Ligand SMILES: Nc1ncnc2c1ncn2[C@@H]1O[C@H](COP(=O)(O)OP(=O)(O)OP(=O)(O)O)[C@@H](O)[C@H]1O
């Protein structure tokens with residue numbers, strides 16, 4: 398029983414972090430229909446910002462989180478205006494955004510490789526190697542903190558989307574862009590805002606990821622598939638769906654990793670992606686895809 | 690004549706594409722129901738989109754209350770008091786009825802006033818009040834169309850433009866929609882609608898506009914349009930039995 402509880406707790410804590418990693422991807426897809434293949438590479442950029450601050454002057458990664466988020470959000474505004482703004486009316490919008498974000502992912506990887514080499518890194522604040530013990534169950538402090546911070550940020554995001562005026566505008570734009578525009582929403586501004594928030598979430602996730610996983614510039618290829626399966630299972634664009642899917646898959650992966658073998662743990666996500674696309678392409682919380 | 694909105698010989702199209710409208714004109718008088726009819730692809734929806742600022746007007750003029758609307762953005766035109774409900778997908782399906790109404794007042798800055806107006810609307814439309822916390826996408830077609838029309842009233846508009854409000858609805862429900870439109874116009878809200886079913890539309894309107902191939906063929910009192918033999922033959926033939 399303790400063993401099961403142990404796996405469950407580890408799975409949930411990591412799931413929280415994965416939920417945060419996926420939420421920005423989901424938001425950007427929801428509002429702009431951009432499948433941002435560069436999202437995981439930008440999480441890694443956030444991780445490097447945090448790693449660098451820790452190495453250079455011992456700044457705590459969790460304290461660095463708002464800084465990393467702000468830097469990535471600012472980069473988001475620039476990237477959106479540079480790459481996507483003039484594509485919005487293009488008939489080839491979807492194809493273009495896939496190619497553009499793919500190219501962006503390669504570029505980010507290249508720049509990070511040039512700056513930081515391809516060595517595996519991990520930020521190592523004290524809590525990353527400490528744990529709480531409750532009876533026989535041990536809870537690594539790093540994963541617990543990361544999971545809790547993630548869920549706090551996602552809760553704040555959800556409240557913002559649900560109750561604020563800008564949140565209304567973002568949700569409206571997600572659900573029906575034309576109607577939102579007709580009711581006076583500046584949909585271009587909302588797109589920039591959502592993209593900036595999406596990348597801010599990537600930056601925030603990067604700070605947490607930096608002490609939870611070891612990382613190197615090319616690591617994002619592994620994460621893109623993992624995050625895709627979370628976002629697709631969650632119903633492309635639904636934040637709540639993304640959270641549920643991340644917690645679910647992470648817990649399943651934790652059990653698979655313990656009972657079947659560590660190498661099969663990551664396979665959980667890929668297999669899930671494959672199965673979801675076959676059986677329920679609209680995900681847990683999504684609607685049936687419409688003919689546009 | 691005391692026209693509220695005057696559209697004079699406009700040319701408009703999508704992006705850099707060909708002109709879809711060329712020589713469309715329209716007169717809208719306050720407090721009346723106006724109905725645009727015409728075959729599929731005539732440019733009826735395009736005309737409404739041009740008026741509300743979604744498309745650039747290349748030639749001609751749109752004048753509202755003596756003010757030129759050419760070149761204004763949709764949100765600016767909305768603030769002038771012209772509200773457009775597009776064909777079919779006008780609502781936010783995963784927002785509740787109340788949230789949809791709140792979006793209807795997005796341009797209002799006074800939060801308290803907005804909530805008060807929402808309560809007034811819910812008071813007037815019991816179907817909506819009963820479903821205030823229900824997602825719009827889970828309501829029936831008629832309920833959704835009622836919400837789309839009621840939502841326009843939040844900002845107390847001068848003109849409400851409706852693109853095929855009867856689409857996909859049963860005849861009995863369509864009559865209810867026309868009754869709401871009549872109620873709106875009785876309260877001084879001018880209605881401009883596009884209707885596939887020309888007979889039904891004209892019978893429930895004061896003014897008729899016949900559009901074909903992007904230009905206005907005929908415009909006049911709805912009764913005159915209904916009685917005109919050319920219009921009878923062209924657009925009303927198939928509907929005689931109805
Ligand atoms: N988004 C668009 N981009 C390019 N062309 C368009 C677009 N929407 C409509 N058109 C073209 O404009 C013309 C008029 O279309 P419009 O939708 O205004 O017709 P309509 O009179 O509303 O027809 P219906 O009764 O079928 O709704 C059509 O030839 C159509 O192909």
Ligand SMILES: [Mg+2]
Nearest residue numbers: 733734735776
């Ligand atoms: Mg139309």
